[in-house]
Amino acid sequence: xxxxxxxxILEEPELYxxxxxxxxxxxxxxxxxxxxxxxxxxxxxxxxxxVILFDAWKTDYTEQFLExxxxxxxxxxxxxxxxxxxxxxxxxxLPKVLEANGYKALVIGTSFxxxxxxxxxxxxxxENFHAITDGEELQxxxxxxxxxxxxxxxxPDTMITYVVEDKLIFSCDAGGGYGIPExxxxxxxKVVEEYLPHVTKYIVTVIGHxxxxxxxxxxxxxxxGIIEEAKMILPGHGLIWRKDPLRIFKHYEDVGAGKxxxxxxxxxxxxxxxxxxxxxxxxxxxxxxHGYNPVVYRFTDKEAPAVSDILGEVPDSxxxxxxxxxxxxxxxxxxxxxxxxxxxKANYEKPILVVGAFGWAGVAGKEIEHLxxxxxxxxxxxVESRGMPRTEDEERIKEAVRNLIARLS
Numbered sequence: 359x360x361x362x363x364x365x366x367i368l369e370e371p372e373l374y375x376x377x378x379x380x381x382x383x384x385x386x387x388x389x390x391x392x393x394x395x396x397x398x399x400x401x402x403x404x405x406x407x408x409v410i411l412f413d414a415w416k417t418d419y420t421e422q423f424l425e426x427x428x429x430x431x432x433x434x435x436x437x438x439x440x441x442x443x444x445x446x447x448x449x450x451x452l453p454k455v456l457e458a459n460g461y462k463a464l465v466i467g468t469s470f471x472x473x474x475x476x477x478x479x480x481x482x483x484x485e486n487f488h489a490i491t492d493g494e495e496l497q498x499x500x501x502x503x504x505x506x507x508x509x510x511x512x513x514p515d516t517m518i519t520y521v522v523e524d525k526l527i528f529s530c531d532a533g534g535g536y537g538i539p540e541x542x543x544x545x546x547x548k549v550v551e552e553y554l555p556h557v558t559k560y561i562v563t564v565i566g567h568x569x570x571x572x573x574x575x576x577x578x579x580x581x582x583g584i585i586e587e588a589k590m591i592l593p594g595h596g597l598i599w600r601k602d603p604l605r606i607f608k609h610y611e612d613v614g615a616g617k618x619x620x621x622x623x624x625x626x627x628x629x630x631x632x633x634x635x636x637x638x639x640x641x642x643x644x645x646x647x648h649g650y651n652p653v654v655y656r657f658t659d660k661e662a663p664a665v666s667d668i669l670g671e672v673p674d675s676x677x678x679x680x681x682x683x684x685x686x687x688x689x690x691x692x693x694x695x696x697x698x699x700x701x702x703k704a705n706y707e708k709p710i711l712v713v714g715a716f717g718w719a720g721v722a723g724k725e726i727e728h729l730x731x732x733x734x735x736x737x738x739x740x741v742e743s744r745g746m747p748r749t750e751d752e753e754r755i756k757e758a759v760r761n762l763i764a765r766l767s
Contacts, residue, residue, distance in 0.1 A: 360419065362426055365542055367590075367598065371405035371501065371524060375598065376426050378419050379538040386536070390563045391664035394556050395538045398447055399594050401528060402430055403521075408499030410438040411463070412519065412528050413594055417450030424454055433458035438498055441467035442530035443516045444474040448594050453479045464488055466496070468507055470515035490517065506582065508532055510571040512564055518579075525589040532575070533606045534595030535560040543598040544605070553597060554609060559670030560595070561613045566669065566703030572614030576607055612674070616706035619674040621651045623762075626668060627681025628657040628690040633715040637747050637755055638681045641713060644759040645679075652679075657692040665696050672704035676766050677711070678735070679759075682726060684716035684742075689725050697726060701733050709765040710735045711758055714742035738762045 361379040366372070381395045398419070401412040409431055415423040427433060436459050441449060444467070452475075456463065461482065467475070469489040476484045490496075490505040497503075502522035509516060511532045519528040527533075535557030541549050565572060579585045585607055591599040599606045623645055629635035635656070645652045653671055655663045672678070680697070683690045689697070710730055714723035723742035730737045739758040743751045 374402045376400045390666040406499030408437045413448045414451035416447045420451040423451040436463045439463045439465045444471045508575040510568040527588045527591045530594040533593035544601045562669045569614045616673045618676040624675040625652045625654045625679045634681045640755045677709045679711045682714045682722045684722040689722045707734045709738045711738045711762045712740040
């Protein structure tokens, strides 16, 4: 059952987090396996004569959101609603909030957000809407709110809010992650270490298609000087960052750039009847012999890992090995889907080795090679042979692994 957490984060300005821990969700965006769950974070600020709501919760939890919000403030007293990103996991409860508010609050967002809100929820919701320009500042409740667009993190409507006097960054999806951390913020290092892999998985699956914009937008924010001086980063999912606010954007930057962990090689393969698996044992043993750490995901008749988990391993891998069966004159379906998503969501300049097995005709390796040549990945070699690996096949595989390692030096 989803747990609701409400905490006062600051006394001045009076600032609250309203967080619901969604442990019921199975597939984020109806696609990505997330047994770890996710949180939806909204924030409420009372300052001067203003009451500002920052985002909301998923549509499914609208009634719970209104009930939780009403314990802190009468919805009729909300003067401003800031919409950082209109995806319904953040905006879904807003129609009912505005209805309870009597549509008095000024809704603030980008011009894209206005179009999306109208499309999702109808014209009435944007009757009192202010579309910001990039870098625009508004005086609200005696404080300066600066709105900065960060398009494609991960929709074109995305922006962040910087409260100048208090050095607060409300960042919505940017800075968020999967998972339901035990704490509200980054004060417990153990919680942070357990949480960050879920952040990586989130970045790749949710923002990965636009990962070059992560680096570009963080560069933009650094140029404005607000990341370095921020006292708190408040995302729409996961932990608040106040012990070390720089850490989360540094992590985002590293994932966006595909910064590798020394020695990590991602190994992905299917094996229907053990022929590919025998070859991958050769690969894994050779990698270990040369001091590398293979991280292995296998599709067999006994296991099928979540593609979302595999994608989360790509950014910090030095290189990748794909083992594949030819299946009905093509790529094995599990590997084909994984590869397509890698090329879309985790397309980095990393070397890839392809090792394949076939029964009567080798096709899968050539098809993968063709796909890789149209990506940023660096194709090292394709080693494909019939049935069980012979002595000469083993030597070719070992040589190909050494060639992969040579690309890393």
